[in-house]
Every structure is written in structure tokens, then in C-alpha cells.
Amino acid sequence: MSTKRISDKQLDTLIKLIYDVAYNLWWSWNPSAQQLFHELSPFFWELSNHNPVEVIKWVSGRELRERLQNQEYFKKVLSVCASYHDYLFKRHTWARKHVPSLAKAPVAYFSAEFGLHESLRIYSGGLGILAGDHAKSASDLGVPFIGVTLFYRQGYFQQQISADGWQLERYPTYEPAKMPIKLVADRKGNPIICSVEIGNDVVRFRGWEVKVGRATVYLIDTDLPDNEQRIRDLTAHVYGGDQWTRISQEILLGIGGVRFLRALGISPGVFHMNEGHSAFLTLELLREQLHTKQPLNIDDVAIQRAEEYVRERCVFTTHTPVPAGHDRFDQGLMNGAFPAFSASIGFTVDRIMRYGRIHQDDGSEPFDMTVLALRMCRAANGVSELHGKVSREMWKDLYPGIPVEKVPIGYVTNGVHTAGWTAPTAMQFWATRLGPHWIDKVRDEKFWHKSVEMKKISDFQLISGEKV
Numbered sequence: 001m002s003t004k005r006i007s008d009k010q011l012d013t014l015i016k017l018i019y020d021v022a023y024n025l026w027w028s029w030n031p032s033a034q035q036l037f038h039e040l041s042p043f044f045w046e047l048s049n050h051n052p053v054e055v056i057k058w059v060s061g062r063e064l065r066e067r068l069q070n071q072e073y074f075k076k077v078l079s080v081c082a083s084y085h086d087y088l089f090k091r092h093t094w095a096r097k098h099v100p101s102l103a104k105a106p107v108a109y110f111s112a113e114f115g116l117h118e119s120l121r122i123y124s125g126g127l128g129i130l131a132g133d134h135a136k137s138a139s140d141l142g143v144p145f146i147g148v149t150l151f152y153r154q155g156y157f158q159q160q161i162s163a164d165g166w167q168l169e170r171y172p173t174y175e176p177a178k179m180p181i182k183l184v185a186d187r188k189g190n191p192i193i194c195s196v197e198i199g200n201d202v203v204r205f206r207g208w209e210v211k212v213g214r215a216t217v218y219l220i221d222t223d224l225p226d227n228e229q230r231i232r233d234l235t236a237h238v239y240g241g242d243q244w245t246r247i248s249q250e251i252l253l254g255i256g257g258v259r260f261l262r263a264l265g266i267s268p269g270v271f272h273m274n275e276g277h278s279a280f281l282t283l284e285l286l287r288e289q290l291h292t293k294q295p296l297n298i299d300d301v302a303i304q305r306a307e308e309y310v311r312e313r314c315v316f317t318t319h320t321p322v323p324a325g326h327d328r329f330d331q332g333l334m335n336g337a338f339p340a341f342s343a344s345i346g347f348t349v350d351r352i353m354r355y356g357r358i359h360q361d362d363g364s365e366p367f368d369m370t371v372l373a374l375r376m377c378r379a380a381n382g383v384s385e386l387h388g389k390v391s392r393e394m395w396k397d398l399y400p401g402i403p404v405e406k407v408p409i410g411y412v413t414n415g416v417h418t419a420g421w422t423a424p425t426a427m428q429f430w431a432t433r434l435g436p437h438w439i440d441k442v443r444d445e446k447f448w449h450k451s452v453e454m455k456k457i458s459d460f461q462l463i464s465g466e467k468v
Contacts, residue, residue, distance in 0.1 A: 006074065011065050014074075017081040018064075022052035023180050024211040026084060028117045029136060029417065031424035033080045040067065051119035054178045088214060093142025105269025106144035109134060110257055110278035112249070113238055114149050114217055116210065120179060121155035122219065124238045127319055130383075131274050132212075133417040139213030140417070146266060147217030148257040148278070150249060151181075151208050156238040171237065181208040181219065184264070193224075194263050196256045197340035198248050203231055205252065207260050220256055247329050247337050250369065254280030255341070258288075273316045273377070276327055276369035282376035283352065285310045287345040298346050307376070316377040318370060318409070321390045328366040329356075358397050374398055374409070382411045 006014075018036075027033035037052040038045045040059050048054035056064065068074050095102055113128030116135065123129065131147065138145035157169035176183070184192050184207040191206045204227055208219040223232045234248050258281050261268065273279055289306035290298055320326055329337075335349050342349045354360040355375055356367035374380055374395060382388035388411030396404045419427070 006069055011068055014068060014077060014081070015061075015064060017084075018056065018077060021081060021084050022056055023182065024084070024088075024213065025116055025120075025136075025180060026087065026139075026211075026213045027052060029420040030080070030083070031427055032076070033084070034424075036077060036080055039073065039076075040064070048178075049119040050117070051178070051180065053180045054119075057178060090142070095142035095144070099143070102144045102269060105267065106146050107138070107270050107272060108146045108148060108257075108261060108266070108268035109138075109272045109274060110148045110253060110281060111274035112149060112253060112277035114147060114210075116212060116217070117180075120181075120210070121158075122149060122152045122238065124156040127275055130414055133415070133420060134274075135212045135215045135217060136417040136420050137415075139215040140419075142214060145212075145215040146261065146268065147210075147212075147215065148253065148261070149217065149219055150235045150253055151219035151221040151223075152235060152238045153221070153223055154236045176208060181210050183207075184209050184218065192260075192263050194256060194259045196251055196259065197344070198251050199336050199339070201228075201231060203227065203234070203248075203252065203256075205235075205256055205260075218257075218260060220252055220260060222252065243329065243333055244336075246327065247333055250277050250327065251280055251337065251341075254278045254282075255284040257281060258284040269313070271314045273314065273373050275317065275319050276373045279316075279369045279373040279376070282310050282314055282372060283341070283345070283355070285313065286376075287341070290345060310376050311378045314373075314377040316373040316380040317383065317412070318373075318380060318391055319383055319387075320370075321382075321387055321394070323394065327369040329369075330366045331363070334367050358395075370395070371398060380409045382409060383414045385411050385413065387411060 021027055021033055022037070027037070034050065034052075037055045041055050044055045044058045048058075059067075068077065109131065111127065111131040113123040113125075113131065114135065115123035115125075115128035115130075115132040117132075123132070131149075135145055135147050153174050154171035155174065157171055160168040160170060162168050186192055193204055193206055195202050195204045197203070203222060204224055205220050205222045206224060208221060210217040210219065220235065222234045223236075234245065234252065239246075254277075257278065258271075271281055271285070273281065286306050289309050290302065331349075331353065334353060338349050338352060342352055345352075353367050356369065356372040357365045358368070358371055359365055375398070380391075382391040388409060391409045392404055392407040395409065396402075396407050399407050
């Protein structure tokens with residue numbers, strides 16, 4: 001009995017859908033989608049650090065079409081693509097029901113790193129992992145979420161250990177064509193280019209788009225042919241280089257990030273700063289407000305109103321419980337980095353310095369990014385109840401005359417994106433018994449029982465070297 005072959009038209013449609021799935025990190029928390037690409041090429045799936053885009057580009061078009069003629073694989077692909085479509089276009093989301101106003105005024109979430117997946121190493125640790133989980137959770141809830149970060153073309157280093165036991169760092173360069181990212185372009189296909197002033201340089205940059213389910217994250221990239229090499233290298237590494245590199249990256253992230261969103265026609269309802277690295281965005285929002293005024297009308301009242309406007313639209317999460325972990329820039333560095341920007345806003349650099357000092361008139365005090373964020377946001381929080389308490393004590397001098405327990409820094413305890421951290425075997429176990437929305441149905445004690453069971457299996461594999 002012969003099996004009917006799938007038509008070329010059907011294959012063309014399905015291959016397009018496979019590419020759509022590959023370019024959306026929805027697959028990163030959906031094991032059935034990951035399995036599709038693993039089956040295409042187990043070797044390249046592992047070699048690419050589990051990157052579907054690289055897998056489908058290694059597999060020839062002819063081979064992919066032949067694989068889809070396999071009825072079993074064809075049905076798997078159809079099922080995954082249907083699940084993806086249902087997820088992406090689901091109308092009844094939490095956000096649509098509870099905060100419909102966000103549809104026209106999305107959340108802009110700025111973070112120096114996003115831990116979205118191991119194949120996109122634009123993160124170094126917990127700050128990035130939290131940002132990535134926020135993007136995924138916002139997607140599940142249907143919250144219009146726009147992330148902004150930098151495209152670190154060489155990422156965070158890959159660790160190797162030398163024969164004599166020393167750590168060696170490798171910085172492999174990413175090829176955008178092999179990543180689940182797409183260049184942000186206009187209707188004619190030309191890249192959208194923006195710029196910021198850093199010192200005496202006009203730094204041009206473009207953006208890359210990462211789809212995370214329904215959420216979007218934009219990556220700012222200075223690696224343009226018409227930039228000097230030192231400018232192109234500004235976005236090479238996560239937290240790399242000296243203090244000049246650090247302040248340049250933070251100007252790009254904060255000021256450049258706002259300008260890029262404006263170029264795309266995006267008007268966020270709220271700007272969320274995940275740690276102080278992006279706090280310069282408040283100065284750009286301030287400049288926008290004052291730029292609408294005639295120079296002679298920029299008086300203290302206009303500045304105060306502009307500051308109030310910025311505060312109403314900004315919130316801040318602080319992460320670091322020790323003073324040494326907060327970015328500080330001295331007067332000389334600020335003088336070198338901000339002359340053009342300060343002129344565009346109608347301020348001196350000395351006036352800008354006041355926004356980042358606890359004691360605004362103390363000329364010896366450096367510019368603190370956390371102070372800027374706290375001063376220019378309507379709400380701030382730590383990442384646990386204890387951290388909120390520690391932060392209130394750390395920054396009490398910014399709020400003189402207020403009892404430390406009344407310092408306006410609250411807390412929101414860090415959580416995780418459950419599906420993203422659930423092992424595929426556990427996800428299959430729960431989905432089989434409780435259906436596709438199992439996460440909302442499982443009691444804590446059942447989670448605990450299954451995790452203990454899986455730990456025993458893992459320990460047995462470790463000891464015996466056997467697969468269970």
C-alpha cells in the first residue's frame with residue numbers, strides 16, 4: 001500500500017511555518033518543538049547549543065522536504081505549528097482581561113542582559129535570567145512587553161580549563177544569520193539606523209529583533225561598517241572593557257534604547273529599569289520633554305514638570321545588596337561622555353551630575369546610576385523581602401527626614417517562568433495527566449514529590465553512568 005505524497009504547495013506552506021517557529025523563542029519552553037529540530041539533526045542540534053535556526057540552515061532544502069514526506073514526522077510538525085499558532089493568536093489572555101490599556105501603551109523593559117536561551121549568550125548571570133523569565137512570563141500572560149538590551153556579538157565568555165588548571169576565556173563571534181534574530185528594517189528593507197552622542201563621537205547603531213512568544217526584545221548593535229572599530233567594539237562583550245566602555249554601553253542602552261523605540265513608533269506606557277545600567281533613559285525622557293519648550297521657557301518650573309512627567313512613567317528594580325556593586329562615574333568621566341548631550345538638553349554637565357548624587361551639592365561625590373534611577377522613578381523595589389529591607393537601609397540618605405522603614409523601596413520576590421525551568425520529562429508527565437494548562441492545576445506537594453523522584457533518577461545516572 002503506497003503512501004500519498006504531500007504536494008509541493010503543502011510543503012512550501014509547512015516549511016514557512018517551521019521557519020516561523022525557529023525564529024520565535026517560544027520553542028525554548030516547548031519540548032515538542034525542540035524535539036522537531038533535534039530529530040532533523042541530533043548532531044547539529046548539540047553542536048549549535050540547541051539552536052533551531054542553525055539546524056534548519058545546515059539541513060538542505062531537499063532533505064527537509066524529504067523528511068516531511070514521512071507521515072509521522074509530518075504530523076508532529078503540524079501539531080507543533082498548530083500549538084504555536086494557537087498560542088500566538090490566543091485572544092483571551094490575562095492581560096486582555098485585566099489590563100487592556102496596555103495594548104496601546106506597552107511595557108518597555110530595559111536590562112543590560114537577557115538570559116533567554118543558551119544559544120543566545122547575551123547574559124552573564126541572575127540579572128539576565130530574571131529578565132528572560134520576565135519576557136516569557138509576560139508572553140504567557142499576554143502583557144505587551146518590549147525588551148531592550150545590547151547585542152553582544154561575542155557574548156559572555158565561554159569557560160575552558162587549561163591542562164594546568166587555569167581558567168581560559170573564549171569569545172566566539174556570533175553570526176546573526178545563524179541566530180534566532182532578525183534585523184530591524186523599514187518597509188523597503190533598509191536597516192533602521194539611530195545614533196547617540198558619546199564624548200566627541202556620534203555613535204550610529206542598528207537593532208535586531210528577538211521574538212519571545214508574544215513578547216519582543218530589541219538588541220542594540222554598534223557593529224556597523226561606517227563606525228570606527230573602537231565604536232563597533234562597544235557592544236562586543238557583556239560587561240567588558242574599562243569604565244569608558246561601561247558608561248558608553250549604558251548611554252547606548254538607556255538613551256539609545258529610547259531613541260530606537262521612538263524610531264519604531266513605539267510609545268511605552270511605562271519604562272522598567274532592571275537594575276541601574278539603563279537609568280540614563282530617564283535623562284533622555286527629560287530631554288524629550290524639555291525639547292518641546294522654547295529655550296527661553298526652560299525655567300525651574302518647566303524642569304520640575306518635566307521631571308514629574310518622567311517619574312510617572314518609570315519604575316526601577318534594584319538587585320545589588322552591597323554598595324560596591326552599583327555603577328558610579330566620576331566627574332571627569334561624565335565631563336568626557338556628556339558634553340553634546342548636556343548641550344542638547346540645555347544643561348551643564350554639573351547640573352546632570354546632581355541627578356546622580358545623594359548630596360547634590362557635593363562636588364566630590366561621583367554620579368551613581370542607582371541614585372539616578374531612584375530619584376527619577378515613581379516606584380522602586382528590591383527582589384525579595386529581605387533585600388527590600390537591606391536596600392532601604394542602603395539608600396536612606398537619599399530620603400532625609402524619613403524613617404528608614406518608610407523609605408520608598410518595596411520588594412517583589414523573584415520568581416521563575418515555570419515552563420522554562422520544567423524538565424521535559426516532568427512537563428510530559430503533568431501534561432499527560434492534567435492537560436495543556438497543567439501549570440495552573442498542580443498542587444505544591446505534587447510538584448515536590450515529582451522533583452524528588454526525578455532527583456533520585458538523576459543521582460542514579462550520576463553514580464551508575466546508566467541511562468534510565
